[in-house]
Amino acid sequence: MEDCDLFDKDPEKLAELVVQLQESSKENPQSVPLQRADLRDAALECGFVELDEDYDILLRDVCIRAAKSQISQTDTDDSRIIQAVEALDDIDKNVNELSERLFEWYGRYFPELEMTGEELARFVSAYGSRTNVPEDHEMSEKASSSMGAELLFADEELLRTFANNICSLYDTRRYIENYINTSMGSVAPNLCEIAGASLGARLMSMAGSLEKLAAFPSSTVQVIGASRALFKHLRSRAPSPKHGIIFNNPVIKNAPWWQRGKLARALAAKISLAARTDFYSGELDPSIKEALDKKLEHIRQANPNPPERKPEAKPQGKGGKRRNRGRKKNKKSGGSN
Amino acid sequence: MEDCDLFDKDPEKLAELVVQLQESSKENPQSVPLQRADLRDAALECGFVELDEDYDILLRDVCIRAAKSQISQTDTDDSRIIQAVEALDDIDKNVNELSERLFEWYGRYFPELEMTGEELARFVSAYGSRTNVPEDHEMSEKASSSMGAELLFADEELLRTFANNICSLYDTRRYIENYINTSMGSVAPNLCEIAGASLGARLMSMAGSLEKLAAFPSSTVQVIGASRALFKHLRSRAPSPKHGIIFNNPVIKNAPWWQRGKLARALAAKISLAARTDFYSGELDPSIKEALDKKLEHIRQANPNPPERKPEAKPQGKGGKRRNRGRKKNKKSGGSN
Numbered sequence: 302m303e304d305c306d307l308f309d310k311d312p313e314k315l316a317e318l319v320v321q322l323q324e325s326s327k328e329n330p331q332s333v334p335l336q337r338a339d340l341r342d343a344a345l346e347c348g349f350v351e352l353d354e355d356y357d358i359l360l361r362d363v364c365i366r367a368a369k370s371q372i373s374q375t376d377t378d379d380s381r382i383i384q385a386v387e388a389l390d391d392i393d394k395n396v397n398e399l400s401e402r403l404f405e406w407y408g409r410y411f412p413e414l415e416m417t418g419e420e421l422a423r424f425v426s427a428y429g430s431r432t433n434v435p436e437d438h439e440m441s442e443k444a445s446s447s448m449g450a451e452l453l454f455a456d457e458e459l460l461r462t463f464a465n466n467i468c469s470l471y472d473t474r475r476y477i478e479n480y481i482n483t484s485m486g487s488v489a490p491n492l493c494e495i496a497g498a499s500l501g502a503r504l505m506s507m508a509g510s511l512e513k514l515a516a517f518p519s520s521t522v523q524v525i526g527a528s529r530a531l532f533k534h535l536r537s538r539a540p541s542p543k544h545g546i547i548f549n550n551p552v553i554k555n556a557p558w559w560q561r562g563k564l565a566r567a568l569a570a571k572i573s574l575a576a577r578t579d580f581y582s583g584e585l586d587p588s589i590k591e592a593l594d595k596k597l598e599h600i601r602q603a604n605p606n607p608p609e610r611k612p613e614a615k616p617q618g619k620g621g622k623r624r625n626r627g628r629k630k631n632k633k634s635g636g637s638n
Numbered sequence: 639m640e641d642c643d644l645f646d647k648d649p650e651k652l653a654e655l656v657v658q659l660q661e662s663s664k665e666n667p668q669s670v671p672l673q674r675a676d677l678r679d680a681a682l683e684c685g686f687v688e689l690d691e692d693y694d695i696l697l698r699d700v701c702i703r704a705a706k707s708q709i710s711q712t713d714t715d716d717s718r719i720i721q722a723v724e725a726l727d728d729i730d731k732n733v734n735e736l737s738e739r740l741f742e743w744y745g746r747y748f749p750e751l752e753m754t755g756e757e758l759a760r761f762v763s764a765y766g767s768r769t770n771v772p773e774d775h776e777m778s779e780k781a782s783s784s785m786g787a788e789l790l791f792a793d794e795e796l797l798r799t800f801a802n803n804i805c806s807l808y809d810t811r812r813y814i815e816n817y818i819n820t821s822m823g824s825v826a827p828n829l830c831e832i833a834g835a836s837l838g839a840r841l842m843s844m845a846g847s848l849e850k851l852a853a854f855p856s857s858t859v860q861v862i863g864a865s866r867a868l869f870k871h872l873r874s875r876a877p878s879p880k881h882g883i884i885f886n887n888p889v890i891k892n893a894p895w896w897q898r899g900k901l902a903r904a905l906a907a908k909i910s911l912a913a914r915t916d917f918y919s920g921e922l923d924p925s926i927k928e929a930l931d932k933k934l935e936h937i938r939q940a941n942p943n944p945p946e947r948k949p950e951a952k953p954q955g956k957g958g959k960r961r962n963r964g965r966k967k968n969k970k971s972g973g974s975n
Contacts, residue, residue: 369785376746376787384743388800391739395732402728406721409713448706450713459817462810463725469806473799480796 310349312359316366323367378488379511382481386506389477396470403464410452410460413443419471425464429457490585491575495568495593500549504572507546515573515580522576523547523569547572552597559607560600567596647686649696653703660704715825716848719818723843726814733807740801747786747797751777756808762801766794827922828912832905832930837886841909844883852910852917859913860884860906884909889934896944897937904933 308315341356343349350356400418403425407414411431416424428434430452431444438444452460478499485498489511492501507525508514514522524531526546533539543562544553553564571593578586645652678693680686687693737755740762744751748768753761765771767789768781775781789797815836822835826848829838844862845851851859861868863882870876880899881890890901908930915923 369783372785373787380746381790381793384746385796388739388743391735395735398728398732402725406725409717409721446706448709450710453718455817455821456718459722459814462813466803466807466810470803473803476799477796480792483792 308349310359312362312366315359315363316370319363319367320370377510378484379505382484382488382502383506383510385477385481385484386502389474389481392470392474392477396467396474399463399467399470403460403467406463407460408449410449410456411444411447412449413447414440419468422464422467422471425460426468429461489576489579490583491578491589492572494585494587494590495575496547496550496572500547501572503546503549504576511576511580515576517573517576519566519570519573522573523565556601557607560604563600563604564597567593567600571596645686647696649699649703652696652700653707656700656704657707714847715821716842719821719825719839720843720847722814722818722821723839726811726818729807729811729814733804733811736800736804736807740797740804743800744797745786747789747793748781748784749786750780750784756805759801759804759808762797763805766798826913826916827920828915828926829909831922831924831927832912833884833887833909837884838909840883840886841913848913848917852913854910854913856903856907856910859910860902893938894944897941900937900941901934904930904937908933 308318341353344356345351345353350359397418400422404417404421407421407425414421414424414431424440431440431447431449432452434441434444481502482498485493485501489501489505492504492511492514495501496504504522504525505511505514508517517525524542524545527542527544530539530542534541544565547565547568548554548561550568552568553561556564571589575586575589578584578589645655678690681693682688682690687696734755737759741754741758744758744762751758751761751768761777768777768784768786769789771778771781818839819835822830822838826838826842829841829848829851832838833841841859841862842848842851845854854862861879861882862884864879865882867876867879871878881902884902884905885891885898887905889905890898893901908926912923912926915921915926
């Protein structure tokens with residue numbers, strides 16, 4: 302104890318040491334030789350602190366700093382992507398509402414203009430009043446014979462500012478989308494390859510994190526986002542949902558209806574596998590994609606024609622609302638998966 | 639008929655003439671000498687058109703143009719203000735949602751920052767990462783000891799863009815508000831003086847137009863915006879609403895509760911009067927404001943203390959949901975107005 306070098310008495314540096322010590326003790330539980338009481342005695346003995354109270358004050362300060370620094374390291378890559386996905390959804394929703402307002406507002410001045418959404422916002426932001434539409438523009442004829450009201454200068458400025466806002470929201474939307482696509486490639490390369498960047502990010506966002514998504518069974522992955530239909534199915538005779546948000550994957554979206562359940566099951570299985578590979582190894586494994594493609598091709602070839610619908614297999618529409626008290630257990634669901 | 643000058647055969651100019659003719663015939667119903675059949679004969683006789691069909695084609699074209707030009711003149715000052723009020727509401731709603739998202743998103747990186755809404759957006763837009771906060775900023779101490787996660791460059795750029803969007807929406811909001819204030823002063827000076835620009839515009843928006851607002855009885859003006867409470871009152875024992883959106887006027891908002899019903903009735907009466915004056919004369923009449931002030935002062939002096947609540951005059955809360963089948967007609971409402 303006599304020949305040791307004393308640490309610097311800066312709480313910031315001491316906190317860093319504490320964090321390092323904690324991490325190394327996680328790896329080698331045997332490597333922590335001193336207990337708390339020993340440390341206190343040692344510190345007093347070496348003259349690192351003079352009084353017991355000084356030690357307490359320093360200990361408190363160091364512990365708070367160490368805890369803060371550990372909290373600040375909890376930010377993970379997947380949580381950043383999840384925030385971006387949620388921001389994207391918010392922008393989507395809000396920019397749609399503002400575009401509708403612009404449509405109604407500008408419609409008073411140029412009702413013949415058949416544009417909505419971003420196209421309309423860009424048009425208003427570029428030209429303002431319909432009298433500014435240049436002659437070589439495709440709308441110039443409609444603009445000159447429009448039955449819309451005259452747009453005063455003050456209103457024109459207002460509409461343009463409003464349209465500019467909408468345009469920049471659309472720009473931000475695209476920016477966030479790019480960010481998600483780029484980040485997904487490095488954070489979850491397999492998930493990105495199997496499900497696509499946007500769907501993969503959305504699955505992570507609905508699961509809560511990549512870790513949680515990796516822990517889900519593939520049957521859960523298959524119906525994430527279809528919770529209403531799932532609980533309706535569990536409660537009553539309604540058919541089980543065949544796909545949740547994974548429906549947005551073109552594999553399922555573009556398939557004929559009788560293949561969708563089977564394709565969704567195969568896709569969900571591989572998404573689940575991909576999420577686990579991403580979470581535990583983090584390296585791209587091309588074999589997952591190959592196996593998926595083989596499986597999908599197999600399903601498509603095995604089910605070329607629509608099956609004949611049995612009368613009891615029909616989707617029951619409003620019937621699902623009836624409480625089904627005498628329901629048999631393990632009843633086969635009406636869905637085709 | 640022989641010595642008259644022929645009109646130019648341009649449908650645009652003819653349409654203008656038709657509109658002028660219609661307007662003058664509204665003022666002097668006797669001044670239209672020719673019937674349609676006469677005109678057709680005259681046009682053929684003078685050689686203005688050669689065939690009956692030419693006349694039909696020209697007539698159709700002129701009528702469509704005249705109708706369009708009349709439609710384009712239906713845009714009134716009050717309808718422009720109403721559009722602006724509705725856009726303001728949309729922006730309010732959407733900018734709040736986006737601000738909440740920014741609060742959650744940026745909170746991961748600087749949880750100690752106690753800012754929301756516009757303040758937060760301006761802060762993020764100005765500094766981005768908390769490491770950029772200058773030392774003389776009031777938040778600099780919190781920023782240096784924050785337990786927030788580290789903000790990567792890509793995320794910082796994203797957050798700043800997002801915050802910039804929110805800032806410019808707040809700017810537009812302010813711009814629209816100024817527009818409404820300026821326009822209300824010229825379109826409805828009395829309404830603006832009695833109710834305030836924002837409340838006046840909102841009343842017009844909820845009524846549909848200044849004309850409709852002028853046609854409302856003052857009891858309707860008093861409860862515009864409280865339709866749920868009004869119908870609950872009509873349906874059951876619930877007390878009648880004492881004020882709708884006119885509650886936003888500081889006269890009522892800042893008054894003690896027992897004066898509010900009476901003040902609202904007086905204010906509604908003068909708002910109604912102001913709307914009529916604006917719609918039919920359009921000139922500012924200071925006597926309305928004077929009479930209102932006198933009336934309000936009288937109410938305040940006559941009711942200095944809260945009345946003792948009678949047991950049956952209590953607001954009935956959940957009781958209002960019960961259907962009241964045996965309700966007496968002309969029952970005195972529970973409200974104090």
